[in-house]
Amino acid sequence: MSLDVEVAVRRDGFGLDAALVVAEGETVALLGPNGAGKTTLLGAVAGLVDLEAGSVVLGAKVLTDTAAGVAVAPERRSIGYVFQDGLLFPHLSALDNVAFALRCRGVRRAEARRRARGWLEQLGVGHRAGARPGALSGGEAQHVALARTLAAEPAALLLDEPLAALDVAARDRTRAELGRHLTGFAGPRVVVTHDPVEAMLLAQRLVVLEDGRVTHDGAAGELTRRPRSAYVARLVGLNLYRGSVRSGRLRVDGGGELVAAVGAIGSIAGPALATIRPQAVALHRDRPDGTPRNVWPVTVAGLHVHGDRVRVQLAGAPDVVAEITPDALAALRVAPGLDVWAAVKATDVDVYPDLAASPSGSAPERPRSCAGRSP
Amino acid sequence: MAVALVALALVALPLVGLLQRAPWTALPGLLGRPVVVDALRLSLGTSLAATGLSVVLGVPLAWVLARAELPGRRLVRAVVVLPMVLPPVVGGAALLFALGRRGLVGQWLDQHFGILLPFSPAGVVVAQTFVAMPFLVVSVEAGFRAVDARFEHAAATLGASPWTVFRRVTLPGIAPSLAAGAVLCWARALGEFGATITFAGNLGGRTRTLPLATYQALQSDRGAALALSLVLVGVSLAVLLALRDRWFGAAG
Numbered sequence: 001m002s003l004d005v006e007v008a009v010r011r012d013g014f015g016l017d018a019a020l021v022v023a024e025g026e027t028v029a030l031l032g033p034n035g036a037g038k039t040t041l042l043g044a045v046a047g048l049v050d051l052e053a054g055s056v057v058l059g060a061k062v063l064t065d066t067a068a069g070v071a072v073a074p075e076r077r078s079i080g081y082v083f084q085d086g087l088l089f090p091h092l093s094a095l096d097n098v099a100f101a102l103r104c105r106g107v108r109r110a111e112a113r114r115r116a117r118g119w120l121e122q123l124g125v126g127h128r129a130g131a132r133p134g135a136l137s138g139g140e141a142q143h144v145a146l147a148r149t150l151a152a153e154p155a156a157l158l159l160d161e162p163l164a165a166l167d168v169a170a171r172d173r174t175r176a177e178l179g180r181h182l183t184g185f186a187g188p189r190v191v192v193t194h195d196p197v198e199a200m201l202l203a204q205r206l207v208v209l210e211d212g213r214v215t216h217d218g219a220a221g222e223l224t225r226r227p228r229s230a231y232v233a234r235l236v237g238l239n240l241y242r243g244s245v246r247s248g249r250l251r252v253d254g255g256g257e258l259v260a261a262v263g264a265i266g267s268i269a270g271p272a273l274a275t276i277r278p279q280a281v282a283l284h285r286d287r288p289d290g291t292p293r294n295v296w297p298v299t300v301a302g303l304h305v306h307g308d309r310v311r312v313q314l315a316g317a318p319d320v321v322a323e324i325t326p327d328a329l330a331a332l333r334v335a336p337g338l339d340v341w342a343a344v345k346a347t348d349v350d351v352y353p354d355l356a357a358s359p360s361g362s363a364p365e366r367p368r369s370c371a372g373r374s375p
Numbered sequence: 376m377a378v379a380l381v382a383l384a385l386v387a388l389p390l391v392g393l394l395q396r397a398p399w400t401a402l403p404g405l406l407g408r409p410v411v412v413d414a415l416r417l418s419l420g421t422s423l424a425a426t427g428l429s430v431v432l433g434v435p436l437a438w439v440l441a442r443a444e445l446p447g448r449r450l451v452r453a454v455v456v457l458p459m460v461l462p463p464v465v466g467g468a469a470l471l472f473a474l475g476r477r478g479l480v481g482q483w484l485d486q487h488f489g490i491l492l493p494f495s496p497a498g499v500v501v502a503q504t505f506v507a508m509p510f511l512v513v514s515v516e517a518g519f520r521a522v523d524a525r526f527e528h529a530a531a532t533l534g535a536s537p538w539t540v541f542r543r544v545t546l547p548g549i550a551p552s553l554a555a556g557a558v559l560c561w562a563r564a565l566g567e568f569g570a571t572i573t574f575a576g577n578l579g580g581r582t583r584t585l586p587l588a589t590y591q592a593l594q595s596d597r598g599a600a601l602a603l604s605l606v607l608v609g610v611s612l613a614v615l616l617a618l619r620d621r622w623f624g625a626a627g
Contacts, residue, residue, distance in 0.1 A: 048528045074531035081532040087525055091547040100543065104534035152533045 001059030003156050003188040007044045008053040009037075009212075016040050016212040022156070022188035029203035030192045033231055037212040038192045039084070042158045045190070046081045047074040058156055058188075075104070080154030084161045086145035088133035094120060094144045095129040101152035119147040123181070139170040146181060157182070157189045163198060175201060196224075196235045208232055226352050228273065239276040239320050242354060250274050250351055255317035259293040260349040271354035278311060280348035281322035283332055284341040293346035300338045303329075314342055390608070397605055398598055405602035413580045414588035414603065421496060421584060422564040425503035426511075429560045432504075433511040434553070440512070441519035459509045466505055467573025474501065474574075498575035499582050503564035510563050511556035518552025519545070555621050562614040566607065 002023045009016040016037040022028045032038050043049035045056050047063065056064040058079065063072045088097045098116035099109075107115065120126045123143040125136075133141055142162055149157070162178060163171045179202050182189050193199050199206050200220040208216035208229065215229040227233040233240030243252040245268045250258040258274055282288075288295060298316030305311075310329050312322045320342055324332075332340065398405065405411060439445060440452055458466055474481040474492045484490040492498040522545055530540045546553075568586040575582040583591065585603055592600035 046532050048531070074528070075534050075536055079532060081529070083525060083529055087529040089526060089544060101533040104539060148533065
């Protein structure tokens with residue numbers, strides 16, 4: 001049973017146009033910045049958000065089809081939804097929260113409580129059955145919320161930032177357990193997150209939603225290697241350039257040119273993207289001679305420490321983020337406002353076709369051509 | 376500072392006067408008098424009925440005001456809270472014109488069902504509900520607004536029908552507002568004077584409620600008037616006590 005979603009939602013100034021297919025037993029992570037429409041998309045699938053147009057199909061069952069006037073009520077969709085902060089009913093104990101789902105399915109009270117206890121045990125929070133939600137820790141509440149959703153025996157599972165409310169220590173442990181429970185669930189699963197690590201640990205496939213549109217849909221490795229948007233590039237810490245290839249060079253939108261290894265760029269013509277790892281950017285006080293094919297003057301715009309390295313933000317044509325060692329920083333006496341030379345080897349520039357920017361121009365252009373990790 | 380003291384005195388002095396004149400020792404005897412007992416029984420019955428009616432009618436109304444897509448919602452709300460600012464006597468007169476024997480609806484009620492509301496205990500209930508229900512509606516509407524709709528969404532995704540959602544999620548969510556609104560509504564109904572006397576008259580044992588009996592007794596039987604007043608003061612204090620967390624919790 002797969003989940004097949006294609007929705008358009010318009011709401012005061014915000015538009016969502018997204019398609020999503022999740023196979024049986026597959027976990028898809030939905031990534032995106034705040035306000036991209038991730039929660040709205042889940043709401044549309046669960047029947048909580050009115051669609052302007054589109055359809056939601058779960059297996060053979062049409063849940064929404066605006067063209068045919070079909071809109072199955074949320075309570076008849078068999079779509080489990082774990083909300084961002086759990087949303088346990090505050091006036092019911094953990095046990096009764098889980099039993100609520102069973103009672104709604106017509107299970108008698110005593111039997112519902114017996115089975116609810118079983119679900120809590122299974123999720124490792126059996127000892128907290130009598131506690132009110134207010135007395136539960138973030139991790140416990142999340143487990144109870146998952147138990148409650150699973151107890152309703154849904155055919156598909158939606159989780160909205162299931163770990164966002166947890167502190168760092170609880171998050172690591174809960175993430176592993178959540179991964180186990182997700183794998184144990186047979187139907188399609190969608191996990192909303194804005195943490196790329198979480199997305200890669202929980203899901204087989206990543207879908208990136210930006211400004212209400214899907215900008216990436218594919219395996220995790222593909223996403224990190226060849227990002228297609230400024231947001232994803234920032235997420236994985238790469239410099240991303242959008243431009244067009246002409247006679248073996250990438251002309252960057254907004255100024256500048258990049259040269260890539262002939263083998264990589266030779267087959268490309270037209271709109272293209274290029275990435276440069278910040279570690280591959282070398283800085284020099286004077287214009288360097290020798291092998292690097294890309295050398296251009298830049299001005300230091302900002303510095304910040306990133307682990308045991310220093311990230312240097314550089315303004316120029318194009319902008320670039322370099323990652324250097326503290327030793328190099330001291331040797332260069334880099335400080336904001338200083339003019340230096342950036343150098344990148346042609347083999348460190350990865351150029352690939354920009355499929356979204358097809359000649360028909362249907363996809364929206366990103367206004368920024370460069371993205372490093374912002375401070 | 377001095378002005379504040381005057382203000383405080385203005386509010387507190389009448390109460391002190393009342394308590395100072397209270398015939399504490401004779402109180403049990405006074406409270407046993409038929410005048411007092413009749414008024415007490417009638418008032419309890421009608422005010423509780425008015426509160427019940429306000430809950431049954433007021434909760435759906437509050438829900439509509441808080442949740443429904445309603446054109447002219449502000450106008451509807453203004454009409455609903457009008458009795459809170461309307462002089463009760465005017466309210467009573469308006470009820471008479473609407474529900475009296477010759478009234479717009481009263482005529483029809485009389486002809487088809489033989490129901491005559493004015494000058495009956497049922498009329499007392501109607502007058503009290505008219506005046507007191509807005510207090511409940513305002514409180515419950517605020518309650519509905521405060522309930523996070525996402526809890527209702529969560530319940531729906533768990534398979535709860537709209538009625539189950541309302542009964543098991545929304546209603547518990549508004550319970551504190553409903554309780555406070557009902558207590559306030561009941562206190563207002565119990566103290567209702569103007570609309571009652573205008574619409575339902577002042578018939579001993581039928582429509583003479585506690586406030587009416589107090590007013591009546593003041594002319595002839597001061598002891599009974601004092602006893603009745605003390606009952607109403609006691610109720611008011613109890614209401615204050617019951618709602619103290621809600622009203623004074625934040626201010627300390």
